[in-house]
Amino acid sequence: MFKWIREYYMDLTGFLVLAGFLYLILSGIDALETSQWLDSAALSSPPAWLQNSSTLFLSIFIEGIPFILIGVIISSLIHVYVREDTVWRLIPKSPWVSIPFATFMGLVLPVCECGIVPVARRLIQKGFPAYIAFTFLLAAPIINPITIASTYFAFAGDWKMVFSRLLLAVGIAAVMGILYYFFFNGDPDVTTHCEHPDRDCNHSHHLHHTGQRHTGDKLIHAMHHSIFEFMDMGKYFVAGASIAAAFQAFVGLSTIREFAENEWLVILAMMAIAFGLSLCSSADAFVAASFRSAMSTPPILAFLVYGPMMDLKNLFMMYGSFRKRVVLFHFAATTLLTLASIGLFISLVL
Protein backbone atom coordinates (compact mmCIF):
# COMPACT_ATOMS: atom_id res chain seq x y z
CA MET A 1 0.00 0.00 0.00
CA PHE A 2 2.68 2.48 1.08
CA LYS A 3 4.85 1.49 -1.81
CA TRP A 4 1.97 2.10 -4.15
CA ILE A 5 1.35 5.54 -2.62
CA ARG A 6 5.01 6.41 -2.87
CA GLU A 7 5.03 5.47 -6.51
CA TYR A 8 1.93 7.34 -7.50
CA TYR A 9 1.85 10.22 -5.08
CA MET A 10 2.65 12.70 -7.79
CA ASP A 11 -0.45 11.67 -9.69
CA LEU A 12 -2.42 11.47 -6.48
CA THR A 13 -1.64 15.01 -5.42
CA GLY A 14 -2.33 16.29 -8.88
CA PHE A 15 -5.68 14.55 -8.76
CA LEU A 16 -6.49 15.92 -5.30
CA VAL A 17 -5.65 19.48 -6.34
CA LEU A 18 -7.71 19.13 -9.49
CA ALA A 19 -10.60 17.77 -7.46
CA GLY A 20 -10.30 20.72 -5.11
CA PHE A 21 -10.38 23.21 -7.94
CA LEU A 22 -13.31 21.40 -9.58
CA TYR A 23 -15.19 21.59 -6.29
CA LEU A 24 -14.53 25.31 -6.09
CA ILE A 25 -15.53 25.93 -9.69
CA LEU A 26 -18.65 23.78 -9.63
CA SER A 27 -20.01 24.90 -6.29
CA GLY A 28 -18.89 28.44 -6.77
CA ILE A 29 -16.76 30.56 -4.51
CA ASP A 30 -19.91 31.29 -2.51
CA ALA A 31 -19.67 27.79 -1.15
CA LEU A 32 -16.74 28.92 0.90
CA GLU A 33 -18.74 31.66 2.45
CA THR A 34 -21.84 29.67 3.24
CA SER A 35 -20.27 26.35 4.10
CA GLN A 36 -20.21 25.45 7.75
CA TRP A 37 -17.17 23.20 7.70
CA LEU A 38 -14.96 25.98 8.96
CA ASP A 39 -17.16 26.89 11.87
CA SER A 40 -17.58 23.30 12.97
CA ALA A 41 -13.82 23.00 13.52
CA ALA A 42 -13.57 26.24 15.44
CA LEU A 43 -13.36 26.43 19.20
CA SER A 44 -16.79 27.37 20.49
CA SER A 45 -15.85 30.39 22.57
CA PRO A 46 -12.12 31.04 22.77
CA PRO A 47 -10.91 33.13 25.74
CA ALA A 48 -10.21 36.80 25.04
CA TRP A 49 -6.43 36.46 25.25
CA LEU A 50 -6.40 33.66 22.69
CA GLN A 51 -8.73 35.61 20.43
CA ASN A 52 -6.58 38.73 20.58
CA SER A 53 -3.27 36.89 20.17
CA SER A 54 -4.64 34.98 17.21
CA THR A 55 -5.93 38.16 15.57
CA LEU A 56 -2.64 39.97 16.12
CA PHE A 57 -0.61 37.00 14.91
CA LEU A 58 -2.65 36.60 11.72
CA SER A 59 -2.52 40.32 11.06
CA ILE A 60 1.29 40.41 11.31
CA PHE A 61 1.49 37.28 9.18
CA ILE A 62 -0.87 38.50 6.45
CA GLU A 63 0.74 41.93 6.37
CA GLY A 64 4.15 40.28 6.04
CA ILE A 65 3.38 37.65 3.35
CA PRO A 66 3.46 39.97 0.31
CA PHE A 67 6.76 41.49 1.38
CA ILE A 68 8.38 38.15 2.17
CA LEU A 69 7.20 36.84 -1.20
CA ILE A 70 8.66 39.86 -2.96
CA GLY A 71 11.88 39.38 -1.00
CA VAL A 72 12.28 35.72 -1.87
CA ILE A 73 11.45 36.35 -5.52
CA ILE A 74 14.08 39.08 -5.77
CA SER A 75 16.49 36.73 -4.04
CA SER A 76 15.68 33.84 -6.37
CA LEU A 77 15.92 36.01 -9.47
CA ILE A 78 19.35 37.18 -8.31
CA HIS A 79 20.22 33.55 -7.68
CA VAL A 80 19.26 32.40 -11.14
CA TYR A 81 20.09 35.41 -13.30
CA VAL A 82 23.05 37.18 -11.67
CA ARG A 83 26.45 35.57 -12.05
CA GLU A 84 29.15 35.84 -9.44
CA ASP A 85 31.72 37.36 -11.76
CA THR A 86 29.43 40.22 -12.81
CA VAL A 87 28.90 41.02 -9.14
CA TRP A 88 32.61 41.44 -8.65
CA ARG A 89 32.89 43.74 -11.62
CA LEU A 90 30.02 45.93 -10.40
CA ILE A 91 30.94 46.73 -6.83
CA PRO A 92 33.69 49.17 -5.94
CA LYS A 93 36.65 47.47 -4.33
CA SER A 94 37.22 49.99 -1.58
CA PRO A 95 34.93 49.65 1.45
CA TRP A 96 35.06 53.43 1.87
CA VAL A 97 33.13 53.75 -1.37
CA SER A 98 30.98 50.64 -1.22
CA ILE A 99 29.69 51.06 2.36
CA PRO A 100 28.15 54.52 1.74
CA PHE A 101 26.82 53.14 -1.52
CA ALA A 102 25.16 50.25 0.37
CA THR A 103 23.45 52.57 2.85
CA PHE A 104 21.56 54.26 0.03
CA MET A 105 20.78 51.11 -1.95
CA GLY A 106 17.34 51.03 -0.30
CA LEU A 107 16.34 54.09 -2.28
CA VAL A 108 16.50 52.14 -5.54
CA LEU A 109 15.74 48.67 -4.16
CA PRO A 110 13.04 49.33 -1.57
CA VAL A 111 12.78 46.08 0.34
CA CYS A 112 11.17 46.43 3.74
CA GLU A 113 12.35 44.58 6.81
CA CYS A 114 10.30 41.44 6.21
CA GLY A 115 11.85 40.81 2.82
CA ILE A 116 15.34 42.06 3.50
CA VAL A 117 16.87 39.00 5.16
CA PRO A 118 16.57 36.62 2.20
CA VAL A 119 17.90 39.30 -0.14
CA ALA A 120 20.89 40.03 2.11
CA ARG A 121 21.68 36.36 2.49
CA ARG A 122 21.51 35.88 -1.26
CA LEU A 123 23.84 38.83 -1.84
CA ILE A 124 26.42 37.21 0.45
CA GLN A 125 26.05 33.85 -1.28
CA LYS A 126 26.52 35.59 -4.60
CA GLY A 127 29.87 36.86 -3.44
CA PHE A 128 29.00 40.29 -2.10
CA PRO A 129 31.24 41.04 0.88
CA ALA A 130 29.39 40.57 4.18
CA TYR A 131 29.95 44.19 5.16
CA ILE A 132 27.99 45.44 2.15
CA ALA A 133 25.13 43.01 2.67
CA PHE A 134 24.77 43.85 6.37
CA THR A 135 24.99 47.59 5.76
CA PHE A 136 22.21 47.16 3.23
CA LEU A 137 20.21 44.98 5.66
CA LEU A 138 20.38 47.65 8.36
CA ALA A 139 19.85 50.72 6.22
CA ALA A 140 17.25 49.68 3.62
CA PRO A 141 14.22 49.40 5.95
CA ILE A 142 14.69 53.06 6.97
CA ILE A 143 16.42 54.65 3.98
CA ASN A 144 13.62 53.90 1.54
CA PRO A 145 10.99 56.16 0.00
CA ILE A 146 8.01 54.52 1.73
CA THR A 147 9.39 54.81 5.25
CA ILE A 148 10.56 58.37 4.64
CA ALA A 149 7.10 59.38 3.41
CA SER A 150 5.28 57.68 6.29
CA THR A 151 7.56 59.32 8.86
CA TYR A 152 6.91 62.66 7.23
CA PHE A 153 3.13 62.18 7.39
CA ALA A 154 3.08 60.68 10.88
CA PHE A 155 4.96 63.64 12.31
CA ALA A 156 2.90 66.12 10.27
CA GLY A 157 5.73 67.41 8.14
CA ASP A 158 8.31 67.63 10.89
CA TRP A 159 11.46 67.45 8.76
CA LYS A 160 13.66 67.54 11.83
CA MET A 161 12.28 64.18 12.94
CA VAL A 162 12.59 62.69 9.46
CA PHE A 163 16.19 63.81 9.05
CA SER A 164 17.18 62.77 12.57
CA ARG A 165 15.83 59.30 11.88
CA LEU A 166 17.57 59.04 8.53
CA LEU A 167 20.90 60.41 9.79
CA LEU A 168 21.04 58.07 12.77
CA ALA A 169 20.14 55.10 10.55
CA VAL A 170 22.81 55.99 8.00
CA GLY A 171 25.35 56.45 10.78
CA ILE A 172 24.60 53.16 12.51
CA ALA A 173 24.51 51.20 9.26
CA ALA A 174 27.80 52.69 8.06
CA VAL A 175 29.58 52.06 11.36
CA MET A 176 28.24 48.50 11.38
CA GLY A 177 29.54 48.08 7.85
CA ILE A 178 33.01 49.18 8.94
CA LEU A 179 32.87 46.84 11.93
CA TYR A 180 31.91 43.96 9.64
CA TYR A 181 34.77 44.93 7.34
CA PHE A 182 37.26 44.61 10.18
CA PHE A 183 35.85 41.56 11.93
CA PHE A 184 34.21 39.43 9.27
CA ASN A 185 36.03 40.27 6.06
CA GLY A 186 37.47 37.24 4.39
CA ASP A 187 35.20 35.04 6.49
CA PRO A 188 33.13 33.14 3.94
CA ASP A 189 31.16 31.25 6.57
CA VAL A 190 28.75 34.02 7.49
CA THR A 191 25.64 32.26 6.25
CA THR A 192 24.38 29.03 7.82
CA HIS A 193 26.22 25.88 6.98
CA CYS A 194 24.91 23.71 4.25
CA GLU A 195 22.81 20.88 5.53
CA HIS A 196 23.67 18.65 2.60
CA PRO A 197 27.38 17.96 2.61
CA ASP A 198 27.18 16.37 -0.81
CA ARG A 199 25.79 19.53 -2.36
CA ASP A 200 27.27 22.98 -1.98
CA CYS A 201 25.19 25.81 -0.62
CA ASN A 202 25.28 28.05 -3.64
CA HIS A 203 23.74 25.34 -5.78
CA SER A 204 26.36 26.13 -8.33
CA HIS A 205 25.57 22.77 -9.91
CA HIS A 206 22.50 24.48 -11.28
CA LEU A 207 24.57 27.18 -12.87
CA HIS A 208 26.14 24.72 -15.26
CA HIS A 209 22.73 24.00 -16.63
CA THR A 210 21.24 27.44 -16.53
CA GLY A 211 23.55 28.63 -19.26
CA GLN A 212 21.95 26.29 -21.75
CA ARG A 213 18.41 26.53 -20.50
CA HIS A 214 15.61 28.47 -22.14
CA THR A 215 14.40 31.61 -20.45
CA GLY A 216 11.14 29.90 -19.51
CA ASP A 217 12.98 27.07 -17.81
CA LYS A 218 15.12 29.54 -15.94
CA LEU A 219 12.03 31.35 -14.71
CA ILE A 220 10.43 28.12 -13.53
CA HIS A 221 13.66 27.20 -11.84
CA ALA A 222 13.62 30.57 -10.07
CA MET A 223 10.02 29.90 -9.00
CA HIS A 224 10.86 26.45 -7.69
CA HIS A 225 13.72 27.95 -5.78
CA SER A 226 11.46 30.69 -4.38
CA ILE A 227 9.18 28.06 -2.81
CA PHE A 228 12.00 26.76 -0.66
CA GLU A 229 13.24 30.17 0.18
CA PHE A 230 9.66 31.13 1.14
CA MET A 231 9.30 28.10 3.39
CA ASP A 232 12.73 28.65 4.87
CA MET A 233 12.06 32.30 5.70
CA GLY A 234 8.40 31.67 6.47
CA LYS A 235 9.06 29.32 9.37
CA TYR A 236 11.26 31.87 11.15
CA PHE A 237 8.84 34.63 10.30
CA VAL A 238 5.95 32.66 11.80
CA ALA A 239 7.97 31.95 14.94
CA GLY A 240 8.85 35.64 15.31
CA ALA A 241 5.32 36.82 14.52
CA SER A 242 3.75 34.54 17.12
CA ILE A 243 6.07 35.76 19.88
CA ALA A 244 5.52 39.37 18.79
CA ALA A 245 1.75 38.80 18.92
CA ALA A 246 2.01 37.35 22.43
CA PHE A 247 4.13 40.33 23.46
CA GLN A 248 1.48 42.69 22.13
CA ALA A 249 -1.36 40.86 23.79
CA PHE A 250 0.26 40.42 27.21
CA VAL A 251 2.73 43.28 27.60
CA GLY A 252 1.71 45.96 25.14
CA LEU A 253 2.66 49.55 24.56
CA SER A 254 1.19 50.77 27.80
CA THR A 255 4.10 49.28 29.79
CA ILE A 256 5.95 52.48 28.98
CA ARG A 257 3.97 54.30 31.66
CA GLU A 258 5.88 52.37 34.31
CA PHE A 259 9.14 54.06 33.30
CA ALA A 260 8.10 57.68 33.42
CA GLU A 261 11.01 59.29 35.27
CA ASN A 262 14.49 58.37 34.11
CA GLU A 263 15.08 59.32 30.48
CA TRP A 264 17.56 56.53 29.77
CA LEU A 265 15.16 54.00 31.23
CA VAL A 266 12.49 55.34 28.88
CA ILE A 267 14.91 55.07 25.95
CA LEU A 268 15.75 51.46 26.85
CA ALA A 269 12.07 50.64 27.34
CA MET A 270 11.17 52.15 23.97
CA MET A 271 13.87 50.07 22.29
CA ALA A 272 12.62 46.94 24.03
CA ILE A 273 9.09 47.74 22.90
CA ALA A 274 10.22 48.37 19.33
CA PHE A 275 11.99 45.01 19.45
CA GLY A 276 8.99 43.19 20.86
CA LEU A 277 6.23 44.76 18.80
CA SER A 278 7.95 43.97 15.47
CA LEU A 279 5.95 46.56 13.57
CA CYS A 280 6.37 47.14 9.88
CA SER A 281 8.87 49.93 9.29
CA SER A 282 6.34 51.78 7.16
CA ALA A 283 3.81 51.88 10.00
CA ASP A 284 5.90 52.31 13.13
CA ALA A 285 6.14 56.09 12.69
CA PHE A 286 2.40 56.38 13.29
CA VAL A 287 2.65 54.42 16.52
CA ALA A 288 5.66 56.48 17.58
CA ALA A 289 3.81 59.71 16.84
CA SER A 290 1.19 58.82 19.44
CA PHE A 291 3.91 59.09 22.11
CA ARG A 292 4.69 62.69 21.29
CA SER A 293 2.56 64.12 24.08
CA ALA A 294 3.99 61.68 26.62
CA MET A 295 7.75 61.89 26.08
CA SER A 296 10.62 63.84 24.58
CA THR A 297 12.28 63.26 21.21
CA PRO A 298 15.20 60.89 22.10
CA PRO A 299 13.09 57.89 23.21
CA ILE A 300 10.83 58.28 20.16
CA LEU A 301 13.89 58.42 17.94
CA ALA A 302 15.30 55.32 19.62
CA PHE A 303 12.03 53.54 18.84
CA LEU A 304 12.10 54.70 15.22
CA VAL A 305 15.73 53.79 14.60
CA TYR A 306 16.01 50.53 16.50
CA GLY A 307 12.71 48.93 15.48
CA PRO A 308 13.34 48.53 11.75
CA MET A 309 16.94 47.43 12.31
CA MET A 310 16.31 44.87 15.00
CA ASP A 311 13.11 43.19 16.02
CA LEU A 312 11.81 39.77 16.98
CA LYS A 313 10.72 38.50 13.60
CA ASN A 314 13.84 39.85 11.96
CA LEU A 315 16.10 38.24 14.54
CA PHE A 316 14.42 34.89 13.99
CA MET A 317 14.89 35.11 10.25
CA MET A 318 18.54 36.09 10.69
CA TYR A 319 19.02 33.22 13.11
CA GLY A 320 17.90 30.91 10.34
CA SER A 321 20.12 32.52 7.74
CA PHE A 322 23.42 33.42 9.36
CA ARG A 323 25.88 31.80 11.77
CA LYS A 324 25.07 32.13 15.43
CA ARG A 325 28.07 34.27 16.33
CA VAL A 326 27.30 36.64 13.46
CA VAL A 327 23.72 37.10 14.66
CA LEU A 328 24.95 37.60 18.22
CA PHE A 329 27.53 40.16 17.11
CA HIS A 330 24.93 41.87 14.95
CA PHE A 331 22.40 42.09 17.77
CA ALA A 332 24.87 43.36 20.39
CA ALA A 333 26.61 45.85 18.12
CA THR A 334 23.38 47.30 16.71
CA THR A 335 21.93 47.74 20.20
CA LEU A 336 25.03 49.43 21.58
CA LEU A 337 25.40 51.64 18.53
CA THR A 338 21.76 52.74 18.77
CA LEU A 339 22.31 53.71 22.40
CA ALA A 340 25.54 55.51 21.52
CA SER A 341 23.95 57.40 18.65
CA ILE A 342 21.02 58.47 20.82
CA GLY A 343 23.53 59.70 23.41
CA LEU A 344 25.31 61.63 20.67
CA PHE A 345 22.00 63.06 19.50
CA ILE A 346 21.14 64.23 23.03
CA SER A 347 24.50 65.90 23.58
CA LEU A 348 24.74 67.51 20.14
CA VAL A 349 21.20 68.48 19.23
CA LEU A 350 19.43 69.09 22.51
Added chain:
Amino acid sequence: MGSFLRIVICFGTAVMLIHMLITGELRLFINPRFTPLIIFSTLLLILFGLVQIWHLKQPAPHRIGGWGYILLCFPILAFILVPPAPLNSSMASKKGINYLSPEAMESQQVLTKEEKERRTGERGSNDPSPEDNSELNDEELLSKPPSNEESYDPNPYYNKIVKKLKAAAVIELDDKNYIDRLTTLQMYDKELKGKPVKVKGFIFRADNMPEGVVLVSRYSITCCTADASVIGIFAKFPGSDQIKEGTWIEVKGGLDSIVVERSRVPFIEAPSHRVVEAPKDPYVYANY
Protein backbone atom coordinates in the same frame (compact mmCIF):
# COMPACT_ATOMS: atom_id res chain seq x y z
CA MET B 1 6.28 13.79 1.87
CA GLY B 2 8.02 17.16 1.92
CA SER B 3 6.69 18.16 -1.48
CA PHE B 4 3.21 17.16 -0.42
CA LEU B 5 3.42 19.35 2.69
CA ARG B 6 4.71 22.27 0.66
CA ILE B 7 1.75 21.95 -1.69
CA VAL B 8 -0.67 21.83 1.24
CA ILE B 9 0.93 24.93 2.82
CA CYS B 10 0.92 26.93 -0.42
CA PHE B 11 -2.66 26.06 -1.35
CA GLY B 12 -3.86 26.16 2.24
CA THR B 13 -2.56 29.66 2.79
CA ALA B 14 -3.94 30.72 -0.59
CA VAL B 15 -7.39 29.33 0.22
CA MET B 16 -7.28 31.06 3.60
CA LEU B 17 -6.52 34.37 1.91
CA ILE B 18 -9.22 33.84 -0.72
CA HIS B 19 -11.71 33.06 2.03
CA MET B 20 -10.76 36.27 3.84
CA LEU B 21 -10.96 38.30 0.64
CA ILE B 22 -14.42 37.03 -0.20
CA THR B 23 -15.98 37.24 3.24
CA GLY B 24 -14.35 40.59 3.92
CA GLU B 25 -12.68 39.21 7.03
CA LEU B 26 -9.43 40.58 5.65
CA ARG B 27 -10.47 43.98 6.96
CA LEU B 28 -10.20 42.62 10.48
CA PHE B 29 -6.48 42.08 9.98
CA ILE B 30 -5.11 44.70 7.62
CA ASN B 31 -5.94 48.05 6.08
CA PRO B 32 -8.01 47.40 2.92
CA ARG B 33 -5.63 49.51 0.86
CA PHE B 34 -3.31 46.48 0.93
CA THR B 35 -5.94 44.28 -0.77
CA PRO B 36 -4.16 44.36 -4.17
CA LEU B 37 -0.97 43.12 -2.51
CA ILE B 38 -2.91 40.27 -0.89
CA ILE B 39 -4.48 39.30 -4.23
CA PHE B 40 -1.00 39.31 -5.72
CA SER B 41 0.27 37.07 -2.90
CA THR B 42 -2.64 34.68 -3.31
CA LEU B 43 -1.97 34.27 -7.02
CA LEU B 44 1.72 33.81 -6.34
CA LEU B 45 1.04 31.15 -3.70
CA ILE B 46 -1.21 29.26 -6.13
CA LEU B 47 1.55 29.52 -8.71
CA PHE B 48 4.06 28.22 -6.16
CA GLY B 49 1.76 25.29 -5.43
CA LEU B 50 1.47 24.46 -9.13
CA VAL B 51 5.23 24.75 -9.66
CA GLN B 52 5.72 22.46 -6.67
CA ILE B 53 3.40 19.88 -8.23
CA TRP B 54 5.43 20.14 -11.40
CA HIS B 55 8.65 19.52 -9.44
CA LEU B 56 7.16 16.89 -7.18
CA LYS B 57 9.96 14.38 -7.55
CA GLN B 58 12.89 16.79 -7.68
CA PRO B 59 15.15 16.84 -4.65
CA ALA B 60 14.79 19.79 -2.29
CA PRO B 61 17.48 22.46 -2.61
CA HIS B 62 16.99 23.43 1.04
CA ARG B 63 15.95 21.34 3.99
CA ILE B 64 12.97 22.83 5.78
CA GLY B 65 12.68 20.37 8.67
CA GLY B 66 9.64 18.88 10.36
CA TRP B 67 9.19 21.65 12.89
CA GLY B 68 9.45 24.17 10.07
CA TYR B 69 6.42 22.65 8.38
CA ILE B 70 4.54 22.61 11.68
CA LEU B 71 5.27 26.31 12.16
CA LEU B 72 4.16 27.09 8.63
CA CYS B 73 0.81 25.43 9.32
CA PHE B 74 0.30 27.73 12.33
CA PRO B 75 -1.52 30.54 10.46
CA ILE B 76 -3.96 28.12 8.85
CA LEU B 77 -4.57 26.39 12.17
CA ALA B 78 -5.06 29.71 13.96
CA PHE B 79 -7.51 30.76 11.28
CA ILE B 80 -9.53 27.55 11.52
CA LEU B 81 -9.47 27.09 15.30
CA VAL B 82 -10.06 30.68 16.35
CA PRO B 83 -12.77 32.29 14.21
CA PRO B 84 -11.63 35.75 13.08
CA ALA B 85 -12.95 38.50 15.31
CA PRO B 86 -12.03 42.13 15.83
CA LEU B 87 -9.81 43.13 18.72
CA ASN B 88 -11.96 43.62 21.77
CA SER B 89 -11.85 46.45 24.23
CA SER B 90 -9.58 44.58 26.65
CA MET B 91 -6.75 45.26 24.18
CA ALA B 92 -7.38 49.00 24.25
CA SER B 93 -5.52 49.47 27.52
CA LYS B 94 -2.53 47.66 26.01
CA LYS B 95 -2.52 49.87 22.95
CA GLY B 96 -1.41 53.45 22.73
CA ILE B 97 -4.09 56.10 22.87
CA ASN B 98 -3.82 58.81 20.27
CA TYR B 99 -5.32 61.80 21.98
CA LEU B 100 -4.59 64.07 19.04
CA SER B 101 -3.81 63.37 15.42
CA PRO B 102 -0.40 64.61 14.22
CA GLU B 103 -1.94 67.50 12.29
CA ALA B 104 -3.98 68.61 15.27
CA MET B 105 -0.97 68.43 17.56
CA GLU B 106 0.95 70.63 15.16
CA SER B 107 -1.84 73.21 15.01
CA GLN B 108 -2.16 73.22 18.79
CA GLN B 109 1.52 73.99 19.13
CA VAL B 110 1.00 76.88 16.74
CA LEU B 111 -2.04 77.99 18.71
CA THR B 112 -0.25 78.05 22.02
CA LYS B 113 2.49 80.12 20.44
CA GLU B 114 -0.20 82.45 19.18
CA GLU B 115 -1.84 82.64 22.58
CA LYS B 116 1.46 83.55 24.18
CA GLU B 117 1.95 86.36 21.70
CA ARG B 118 -1.55 87.54 22.36
CA ARG B 119 -0.93 87.64 26.08
CA THR B 120 2.13 89.83 25.63
CA GLY B 121 -0.12 92.23 23.73
CA GLU B 122 1.53 92.02 20.36
CA ARG B 123 -1.75 91.27 18.67
CA GLY B 124 -5.36 92.37 19.00
CA SER B 125 -7.30 90.16 21.36
CA ASN B 126 -10.75 90.24 19.77
CA ASP B 127 -10.05 88.58 16.48
CA PRO B 128 -13.16 87.17 14.86
CA SER B 129 -12.85 83.50 14.19
CA PRO B 130 -12.45 83.60 10.39
CA GLU B 131 -9.39 85.77 10.76
CA ASP B 132 -8.18 83.45 13.44
CA ASN B 133 -8.31 80.83 10.80
CA SER B 134 -6.21 82.69 8.29
CA GLU B 135 -3.72 83.62 10.97
CA LEU B 136 -3.31 79.97 11.73
CA ASN B 137 -2.63 79.44 8.07
CA ASP B 138 0.11 82.01 7.98
CA GLU B 139 1.70 80.71 11.11
CA GLU B 140 1.74 77.19 9.91
CA LEU B 141 2.98 78.08 6.49
CA LEU B 142 5.74 80.14 8.03
CA SER B 143 6.84 77.31 10.26
CA LYS B 144 7.21 75.06 7.24
CA PRO B 145 10.11 74.95 4.81
CA PRO B 146 9.18 76.73 1.57
CA SER B 147 10.22 73.87 -0.69
CA ASN B 148 7.15 71.73 -0.29
CA GLU B 149 7.25 68.93 -2.82
CA GLU B 150 4.31 67.00 -1.41
CA SER B 151 0.98 67.40 -3.11
CA TYR B 152 -0.57 67.03 0.33
CA ASP B 153 -0.76 70.16 2.41
CA PRO B 154 -2.79 69.60 5.59
CA ASN B 155 -4.21 73.01 6.07
CA PRO B 156 -6.14 73.72 2.85
CA TYR B 157 -7.34 70.13 3.03
CA TYR B 158 -8.81 70.50 6.51
CA ASN B 159 -9.99 74.01 5.71
CA LYS B 160 -12.27 72.54 3.10
CA ILE B 161 -13.63 70.00 5.57
CA VAL B 162 -14.18 72.57 8.28
CA LYS B 163 -16.22 74.70 5.86
CA LYS B 164 -18.37 71.71 5.07
CA LEU B 165 -18.79 70.88 8.74
CA LYS B 166 -19.77 74.44 9.56
CA ALA B 167 -22.54 74.29 7.00
CA ALA B 168 -23.89 70.95 8.21
CA ALA B 169 -26.70 70.83 10.76
CA VAL B 170 -25.22 67.84 12.58
CA ILE B 171 -21.61 66.73 12.29
CA GLU B 172 -21.80 63.00 11.79
CA LEU B 173 -18.71 60.81 12.02
CA ASP B 174 -19.14 57.64 9.99
CA ASP B 175 -16.64 54.91 9.14
CA LYS B 176 -15.46 56.48 5.90
CA ASN B 177 -14.81 60.04 7.07
CA TYR B 178 -14.02 59.26 10.69
CA ILE B 179 -10.32 60.09 10.85
CA ASP B 180 -10.57 63.20 8.65
CA ARG B 181 -13.49 64.63 10.59
CA LEU B 182 -12.04 63.76 14.00
CA THR B 183 -8.81 65.52 13.02
CA THR B 184 -10.81 68.53 11.88
CA LEU B 185 -12.71 68.62 15.19
CA GLN B 186 -9.41 68.46 17.04
CA MET B 187 -7.89 71.23 14.97
CA TYR B 188 -10.86 73.61 14.84
CA ASP B 189 -12.62 72.84 18.10
CA LYS B 190 -12.94 76.55 18.87
CA GLU B 191 -14.54 77.43 15.55
CA LEU B 192 -16.93 74.51 15.75
CA LYS B 193 -17.80 74.91 19.42
CA GLY B 194 -21.42 74.15 20.22
CA LYS B 195 -22.09 72.31 16.98
CA PRO B 196 -24.02 69.08 17.51
CA VAL B 197 -21.81 66.05 16.88
CA LYS B 198 -23.03 62.50 16.42
CA VAL B 199 -20.55 59.70 16.97
CA LYS B 200 -20.46 55.94 17.48
CA GLY B 201 -17.82 53.91 19.29
CA PHE B 202 -16.99 51.62 22.17
CA ILE B 203 -16.53 52.78 25.74
CA PHE B 204 -12.98 53.06 26.98
CA ARG B 205 -11.66 54.44 30.26
CA ALA B 206 -8.16 55.30 31.43
CA ASP B 207 -6.84 56.50 34.77
CA ASN B 208 -5.87 59.92 33.50
CA MET B 209 -9.35 60.83 32.31
CA PRO B 210 -11.50 63.19 34.40
CA GLU B 211 -14.23 61.74 36.61
CA GLY B 212 -17.22 60.38 34.72
CA VAL B 213 -15.68 61.03 31.30
CA VAL B 214 -15.30 58.16 28.87
CA LEU B 215 -13.66 57.90 25.49
CA VAL B 216 -16.11 56.93 22.75
CA SER B 217 -13.39 55.16 20.85
CA ARG B 218 -12.42 53.32 17.70
CA TYR B 219 -9.30 51.43 16.71
CA SER B 220 -7.51 53.16 13.86
CA ILE B 221 -5.47 50.89 11.61
CA THR B 222 -2.49 52.12 9.60
CA CYS B 223 -1.16 48.88 8.14
CA CYS B 224 -2.31 45.93 10.21
CA THR B 225 -4.15 45.30 13.45
CA ALA B 226 -0.82 45.04 15.24
CA ASP B 227 -0.32 48.78 14.84
CA ALA B 228 -3.87 49.72 15.90
CA SER B 229 -4.19 52.67 18.20
CA VAL B 230 -7.19 53.98 20.08
CA ILE B 231 -8.74 57.25 18.93
CA GLY B 232 -12.04 58.90 19.70
CA ILE B 233 -14.06 61.70 21.24
CA PHE B 234 -14.36 62.20 24.99
CA ALA B 235 -17.92 62.24 26.27
CA LYS B 236 -20.00 62.54 29.38
CA PHE B 237 -23.64 61.57 29.64
CA PRO B 238 -26.04 60.41 32.36
CA GLY B 239 -24.76 57.04 33.48
CA SER B 240 -21.40 57.40 31.78
CA ASP B 241 -19.55 56.53 34.99
CA GLN B 242 -21.30 53.18 35.25
CA ILE B 243 -21.47 51.98 31.67
CA LYS B 244 -19.50 48.81 31.00
CA GLU B 245 -16.23 49.16 29.11
CA GLY B 246 -16.46 47.86 25.55
CA THR B 247 -20.17 48.65 25.14
CA TRP B 248 -20.92 50.16 21.75
CA ILE B 249 -22.93 53.37 22.00
CA GLU B 250 -24.04 56.30 19.90
CA VAL B 251 -24.12 59.78 21.43
CA LYS B 252 -25.09 63.19 20.13
CA GLY B 253 -24.20 66.45 21.82
CA GLY B 254 -22.72 69.90 21.44
CA LEU B 255 -18.97 70.10 20.79
CA ASP B 256 -16.80 71.36 23.60
CA SER B 257 -13.25 70.66 24.69
CA ILE B 258 -11.41 69.51 27.79
CA VAL B 259 -7.74 69.05 28.64
CA VAL B 260 -6.48 65.48 29.01
CA GLU B 261 -2.77 64.62 29.21
CA ARG B 262 -1.74 68.21 28.48
CA SER B 263 -3.68 68.23 25.19
CA ARG B 264 -6.89 70.05 24.38
CA VAL B 265 -9.25 67.43 23.03
CA PRO B 266 -12.82 67.46 21.69
CA PHE B 267 -15.48 66.59 24.24
CA ILE B 268 -19.24 66.26 24.08
CA GLU B 269 -21.71 66.34 26.89
CA ALA B 270 -24.76 64.43 25.77
CA PRO B 271 -28.23 64.38 27.33
CA SER B 272 -28.50 60.66 26.65
CA HIS B 273 -26.87 57.75 24.87
CA ARG B 274 -28.09 54.84 22.83
CA VAL B 275 -26.59 51.37 23.08
CA VAL B 276 -25.99 50.01 19.57
CA GLU B 277 -24.81 46.73 18.16
CA ALA B 278 -21.08 46.44 17.42
CA PRO B 279 -20.54 46.97 13.68
CA LYS B 280 -19.21 44.12 11.59
CA ASP B 281 -16.09 46.12 10.79
CA PRO B 282 -15.28 48.07 13.94
CA TYR B 283 -12.03 49.64 12.73
CA VAL B 284 -11.39 52.90 10.96
CA TYR B 285 -8.56 52.95 8.44
CA ALA B 286 -5.94 55.59 7.84
CA ASN B 287 -5.45 56.53 4.22
CA TYR B 288 -2.50 58.78 3.98
